[in-house]
Amino acid sequence: MDNVIEVRNLTKRFGSFTAVDAISFEVPKGEIFGFLGANGAGKTTAIRMLCGLSFPTEGSGTVAGFDIMTQGEQIKRHIGYMSQRFSLYGDLTVFENMQLFGGIYGMSEKQIAARAAELLEKVQFSGHRNDLVGSLPLGWKQKLAFLVATVHNPEIVFLDEPTGGVDPITRRQFWTMIREAASSGTTIFVTTHYMDEAGYCNRVSIMMDGRIKALDTPSVLMKEYKAESMNEVFVKLCR
Amino acid sequence: MNAIEANNLFKSYRSVQALKGVTFQVGKGEVFGLIGPDGAGKTTIFRILTTLILPDKGSARTDGLDIIKDYKEIRTRVGYMPGRFSLYPDLSVGENIDFFANIFGVTLEENYDLVAPIFRQIEPFRTRRAGKLSGGMKQKLALCCALIHKPSVLFLDEPTTGVDALSRVEFWEMLASLKETGISILVSTPYMDEAARCDRIALMCEGLILEICPPPARLEDYFIELMTRNG
Numbered sequence: 001m002d003n004v005i006e007v008r009n010l011t012k013r014f015g016s017f018t019a020v021d022a023i024s025f026e027v028p029k030g031e032i033f034g035f036l037g038a039n040g041a042g043k044t045t046a047i048r049m050l051c052g053l054s055f056p057t058e059g060s061g062t063v064a065g066f067d068i069m070t071q072g073e074q075i076k077r078h079i080g081y082m083s084q085r086f087s088l089y090g091d092l093t094v095f096e097n098m099q100l101f102g103g104i105y106g107m108s109e110k111q112i113a114a115r116a117a118e119l120l121e122k123v124q125f126s127g128h129r130n131d132l133v134g135s136l137p138l139g140w141k142q143k144l145a146f147l148v149a150t151v152h153n154p155e156i157v158f159l160d161e162p163t164g165g166v167d168p169i170t171r172r173q174f175w176t177m178i179r180e181a182a183s184s185g186t187t188i189f190v191t192t193h194y195m196d197e198a199g200y201c202n203r204v205s206i207m208m209d210g211r212i213k214a215l216d217t218p219s220v221l222m223k224e225y226k227a228e229s230m231n232e233v234f235v236k237l238c239r
Numbered sequence: 240m241n242a243i244e245a246n247n248l249f250k251s252y253r254s255v256q257a258l259k260g261v262t263f264q265v266g267k268g269e270v271f272g273l274i275g276p277d278g279a280g281k282t283t284i285f286r287i288l289t290t291l292i293l294p295d296k297g298s299a300r301t302d303g304l305d306i307i308k309d310y311k312e313i314r315t316r317v318g319y320m321p322g323r324f325s326l327y328p329d330l331s332v333g334e335n336i337d338f339f340a341n342i343f344g345v346t347l348e349e350n351y352d353l354v355a356p357i358f359r360q361i362e363p364f365r366t367r368r369a370g371k372l373s374g375g376m377k378q379k380l381a382l383c384c385a386l387i388h389k390p391s392v393l394f395l396d397e398p399t400t401g402v403d404a405l406s407r408v409e410f411w412e413m414l415a416s417l418k419e420t421g422i423s424i425l426v427s428t429p430y431m432d433e434a435a436r437c438d439r440i441a442l443m444c445e446g447l448i449l450e451i452c453p454p455p456a457r458l459e460d461y462f463i464e465l466m467t468r469n470g
Contacts, residue, residue, distance in 0.1 A: 038403040039374040138277055164400065165429050167276035167444065168459045169466055194430065195404050196459075231404055231432065238405040 002029050004156045004187040005050065007061030007068070012045050012054070019045040021210035022059065029155070032178065032188040034198045037207030038238050043191055044160075046207070050189070051158060052076045064155045077105060080149035080157035084164040087145035090134030094120070094144060097133055098151050105152035112151070119147045123177070139170030146177060156187040163194065175200055195231035204230070206237055213237055240303045242267050242392050242423030243288060248297035250283050257283040258294070259446040265392075265425055270418055272454075273427040274434045274462070275443030281427040282322060285396045288425070289319045302391050302423075315343065318390035320381050322397040328370025332361055332380055335369050336387065343388035350389045353420060357383045357413055375406030382413065393417070395426040399433065411436045431459045444469070 005027040012020040020042045027033045037043045048054040050063050052072030061068045064078040088097045095116055102112035120126045123143060133141060142162065149157055159178075163171045175197065182188050182202075190201065198204050198218060205215040214221060214237055218230055227233045243265035250258040258280045265271040273281045286292045288301050290310035299306045302316045326335045336358075340346055347354070361379050364372060369380060378398055385393065395414075399407045411433065414424060426437065434440045435454045442449045442462055449469055455461045 038405055041403075161401070165277035167279075167466065168431065168462050170276070172463070193401065193403055193407075196432070231408075234404045235408050238403075 003027060003062075004029050004031075005033075005061070005063050005189070007050070008059055010046065010049060010059035010061055010068075011057050012042075012049060013057045018210050020049070020056075023207070023210075023212045025205060025212060025215060027156075027187060027189065029187055030182055030185050031203065032182050032190065032201045034201035034204035035189060035191045035207070036198055036204055036234065037191075041207040042210040043207055047158060047160065047189075047191070050075075051079060051081060077152075078155055080152070080154035081160070082145050082149035082157065082162055083160035084162060088133045088141060088148060091132065093130050093132055094125070094136075095129045097144070097148055101148050102151045107152055115151055115153070119151065122180075123147065139166055139173070142166050142170060142174060143177060146174070146181075150181065150186065154186070156189060157181070159188065159190040161191055161193065163192065163197065171197075195229065195234055198230040198234075206234060208238055240267065241265060241300070242269065242302060243271070243425060244300040245284065245288065246298045248284070248287060248294045248299060250280075250287065250292070250294050256446055258287075260297070261446070261448055262297075263441050263448060263451055265423055267423055268418065268421050269438045270414065270424045270426065270436070272434050272437035272440040273425065273443055274429075274431070274440050274458075275427075276429060278445065279443040280446040281443060282396055285319070285321075285394050285425070285427070289317050289394055290314060315388070316390055317392050317394060318385035318388070319394045320385040320396065320398055322400065324377050324381065326369045326377070326381055326384060329368060331366050331368055332372070333365040335380060335384055339384040340387045345388050347387065350387065353389055353417075354383050354386050356416055357386070374402050375409070378402055378406065378410065379413075382410075386417075391422065393422055393424045395424065397427050397429065399428060399430065407433065431462065434458050 003026040008024045009022040010020060011022050035043060049056050049068060052075035056068065063075045066074040098116040099112055120129060163174055178188055203217050205212045221233045225233045225236050227236060241264045245261055245263050248258050248261045261284060273284060275281060287294050287306065288299055290306050290313050301313050304313050306313060330338065336347055357379050361376060361383060364376060372380065399410055437454055439451060440454050441451045442465060444466055449465050
């Protein structure tokens, strides 16, 4: 089994309102999968189910090999999550943040120290191990948030609008980091409103009114919708 | 007369230097964009020009009036849509509009022509509480409230942040039709693709304007080059 996510007819209803309406898709290991959609399309509800934070009303599926209906706790241990809103503790140092999140995921002090050294080395940030996170520039916080989300070596990382408000240099560096993580086998599941970033994904899905309206590689989608950019695809599909 | 004149503005918050000498002019009827990442100083500029805070140094005029001496008059002439949703979530769409109209001593009917294209899109939700609207609808309501008194200068601080790509396209179409009415618009955005819809833009970083120009092609590459050159 090489799919890190596999869902069939995933559905979530709140009373008479169907937020997610029988969506099915799979994400293979090491893929960068873009999960797009209009505001209110049901993306957040779907992600919450994939992360083991809420149970589907109907449907079935696995994330990192665990059943989304019965093994929510196992799923939480095997995924990473990063959002623009909640990231790091500003009054802890870089290393203390890694210690905290590593500890939450049940890693030993030794494992954390080794993993932190490895991650900081990779982004040439070892010298800032003991800096307070609050004192770092925004771009660095963003990159650190990603590293912290992967401190426990998850099979898949969920990135919920990870690049909001950062400068273009940081945004590019951030995507370089994502591509490196993906090529070393970490699966990336990302939501974004930047349509140029949708173009960096291996495949993207576009949700509307609880359903997946399109799912393919950016180049196939652009051809299919006779569009010159992913932005145009999105607008044509949702209008 | 320019719609906005900012001369060498400085502003610090404790140890953080938010603006380090910012100068620019916005012509009448122009759509002028402030483009830059979080922390560039965009919101501080908005707050100074709408007379909500004072600069530490420098001077500015909005709609020809001095931001210090004439602050009361300026407040009746500008429309301001802050970055954070700041309408009353417990009031309905209609109540929010009436509230803002009342404050400025106008009615929706008086300036209906100006707000009509936006108002028509939110009218079906007139009785819904503002807090229960989707992101795109909230933004349209906020724009409607900012326009209710027919301002001569409109300030839009990141109006499309976190809003989906389709709502963004629609929002910019609304701005284009507003421009036709002769209103001057200062708008900020972190989305490079939206800068192309402005007449001129100021590229900002860490409290400084790196350059003022018409939106160049391949803006992101241009911005990166500019940032690299300026260290």
